[in-house]
Amino acid sequence: MQATSTVTTRPAAANGHPKGLYVLFMTEMWERFSFYGMRALLSLYMGKALLFDKALTSRFYGNYTSLVYLTPLLGGYLADRYLGNRRSILIGGLLMALGQFCLFGSASLYVPGQPAAGAAQTWLFFLGLGLLIFGNGSFKPNISSMVGTLYPAGDKRIDTAYTIFYMGINIGAFLAPLVCGYLGDTDNPADFRWGFLAAGLGMLLGITTFELFKHRYVVDAAGAPLGARPERQVAAAPVVPLTPDAPVRSETLAAPAPATGITAGRLLALAALFAAVYAAIAWYMGGDWFGALVFSAMLVVPLVVLADASLTPREKEKIYVIFILSFFVIFFWGAYEQAGASLTFFADEQTDRQLGSYTMPASYFQSAPALFVITLAPLFAVLWTALGRRGLEPSSPLKMAFGLLLLGLGYLIIAFGVHGVAPTTKVSMFWLVAMYLFHVFGELCLSPIGLALVNKLSPARFASLLMAVWFLATAAGNKLAGVLSGLYPERGKPAPYFLGFEISSLYAFFLIFVALSVAASLLLFLIQRRLTRMMNEPAAA
Template identity: 30%
Template sequence: MTDTTIPASEKSFLGHPRGLVICFLTEMWERFSYYGMRGLLLLYLTQHFLFSDERSNVIYGAYIALVYIMSIVGGVLSDKYLGQRKAVTFGAILLVAGHFGMAFEGQGSRETLITQAGNYEVQAEGRDNRRQLFLDYDGESRRVIFRSTHYAMLGDQRLLPIGEDGTGDYEVQRRARSFIQNICALANLGCAGPEPETTLYLNGVSYHIDETADGMIVEMDGQKIALSEHSETDILLLADATTAAAPDTSAPVAVFADGTFSTEVEQQKLYVNILYISLALIIAGVGFLKPNISTIVGDLYPEGDPRRDGGFTLFYMGINLGSFLATWTCGILGIVYGWAWGFGAAGLGMLFGLVVFQYGQPWLDGKAEPPSREKLREKVFGIITVETACYASALGIIGVSIALLMNAGIVNTLAMITGIGMFVALIGYSIVRLKGAARTRMWAAVYFAVAQIPFWSLFEQAGSSLTLVTSRLVDTNIFGWNVPTPVFQSLNAGFIFLFAPVVAWLWLWLAKRGWEPSTPVKFAIGVFGAGLGYLVLVGGMSGTGAAALTPVFFIFAIYWIHTISELMLSPVGLSAMTKLAPASLVGLFMAAWFVYSGLGNAMSGVIAAAAGAETVGGQIIDVADAKSNYIQVFSSIGYIGMLIGFLMLLIAPLVKRWMAEANVEERPLSTDSVGHN
């Protein structure tokens, strides 16, 4: 970096160009609106619109994938025609419209309980884990409680049901492999050690169970008998509809037995369409604003200005501040007072950001203007100018986004095809056009772009499956306050505030001693940590009864592990990308980073969909079954994430050689996840 003289005429704030204040506040309010809405979105889809868990998670994955992928369009149009100032203004307007559109919720979807005794409309009060279901039964408003019982069958003999606390006349216990044995099994290394065991405890006597392709076989009195597990779900209608969260089950009840009910959902099409349009407006708005506000920050500093890294650090502090404040304000308002309050607060935050950016235009000192004003005034079709055409392109983004959100299942496939096509194109270019160190450095850049996929597919469960688990299966009561689920998403930003300086200091301390890990090693640690976080949560969920709530400590633990992992991966990864890519392709590689981020986010929706549970009125029917499924899915992705991280660690020396790392100086660690936030 060459020293430059800071212009004496520059108007500054705390030693930085005063335009940084405008960018800081604009981005803070934009992230406030984005994360405020994100914290409520899954609960809104499952509880207000009564989408299934699978459908809700796929929509969520498609939405966050499109946010990243569509940013490419906004970045290209601003570079070639609009300039960053106009693009940010237009994006902010779209975001205000989208967030306020989310506040138009309607009356919500209607769900009908169909039973042999008749059809009953399910009514709901409250949101999140405060939600209670009611229906009119025999002229009384009765609260609906789902009671699940689990039992085993030995031959044609039914054993008595197991209790909700995991005890009873029988109990089936499974001992899984140890962590090391699971890793060995996944890698097909043939490690020695005891195989998983399943044991039946019946009337105080234990019986070994063989799990075969035909099911579970238990040997009793010299005879092999097939064992199968079943569950029933009863609907208990409490006569006292005002019963608190822990109902008095001794109150008069009516019971609909298992197999005698089904449900039917009727949605308000108008408001479902408003939902899709609002999400599409937000996708387009982020696409125009997000890549360009960061570019403005860079343009505020002359080439080689030593203040640049400090300026970006302050800028990214605004991102995390907006995220932290949003999940407390929008999250609490949306859960306690109503969805419209939460989404309306997000829209109001973005409106503040738009006003600040417009008011602060003079502070940008002419930066971020269009490359050519004459070009913007050129006619492209009739009276339509280039500038008008750029704005009109948002209609195409919105239309495509609506279509993809309504058919969200195909987004993952499209993102995969795009990712493979881009990978082939980049590698092909490196082979045909580059030689020597330039070629291998480009390979390293492609590696970092692709290697982020598993991390984001696991990390982004925070807004989907992890949100639903927290709401449904975690004891969120802290010091007597039932904490709204969206508030827990503030832990990521809070931990970044606390630990980013510590991690930055750690790298400096290690670097002075020659011990600092290389960028590929940091990447591997990040992916490994993303998987490890889920195994910690699984440990907490498995340590309680079949239908018992998980201690909230384990939610703090997984967010902390994921935040530290994020600091290992995202800032250094994007920094390395900008330094490794050929100078003529830096813009293309930034687009590649967003494409592969989007692919990871799309895959996160698929993973979350696999962890879904059967619901009525947005509430799970069988707590034990849902908990078991979450444990199974989280265990799988945890081990897979750790295995991928381990394999990345093995190839790290090769990637380091590709980088020619002695000539690549890493940017100091910022207090934000550049690639994610």
């Protein structure tokens, strides 16, 4: 049955960005405030309130942060086929707010000196994490993919739009550790609850912003609403206004949801393959079922997308680029996401945090990368634009190769800072801050570029699902981050080993990330020209 609707909107400024971008900006800013506020406290809460050791804390941290980026596969699929972006964002936001309030309840049950194992405190903690995981899966791929749909196909403003959107992410990420850390990261573990409460309230602010302004501003170039349920997606037919000041009105007809070209036989074969890969990886990882889920999904899900018979050869070639670059993203986030785990241990235990008579909370350091992004993102946007005008702008794969190299240089800096330092000696905070600066240089060459690339290369009917695949690579990187964080040398415990090498000092630990990042960078440098040709982008000079 066909339905008719009328949408009224005001056109965006000719040379600016649609106002819907700033609605999505504010929504994502508050969601990231919620996420990073909780993350700033997560490892500290597990260690100081739940009394987990570093290895167990790292394992749970890796499981949580990887699953947060795995569930967008489900959220992206449900949005593309059934729910639409708008409804998915609302459901995800409400689930995440409830999850934060469960963490608040868990921390409110803290009893000094008593392990929480088996108690209501622990169950509320894991329930909160579960709600956050599924809520993020519904929220994250949909709001990210909506940014690109605000613009007509081929609009050159899309790269800049994602950079602006990325600044919203980082404003939230900057404020969150300061606010939630101030409230929760004190000498009293009972105060963690106030940090979790602030994170929950931030999530409610984000979803309220979206609900208040989505109908007026989150529309396409013709004024039709974006992100409706698939059966209500519309093809706008603009009606010319009678006067120059009259609003643009679009009357629209319903269109059917996109059809899938994946046969039942192919799905069964892929399900059997997934089960076999999952069992093999779980056995290899010693029964780490969560890790096996993430890594097996990373291997099999791309085959699910490529099994769709409706894909043209040209579409498949572009999707191959997304998958290849996703592989390199795993190594980037595996090193970068030490911020919430091993680097938090380092800030808490071996960084001199004294500023006169004031001792800075360890969680505050997690604001440093976001502050650098806010400061430097406009400069990078200007740089890419200036190079583009001269025909010198690097291709997206080349930018990402530089990003990995800069990440490795950051770890080389901090490795130098701790070389020969005794485990009981605290080092200047300069080394940690300098490392984060280089990490941000790398991030700005990789993360917003990758988001824009997925938007540009994805067939429209797979936009949310392929954005979810991109986040799946982030999930694998976060799980890898947890595994590698578990190698952090801890006094009083046997030194861990990595690929046959003993990790007996922080110097050796940080060199792991130098080696992984630089090796991935060099490999991407070697193949970036081929990837650029597959994308139909001009190759770098």
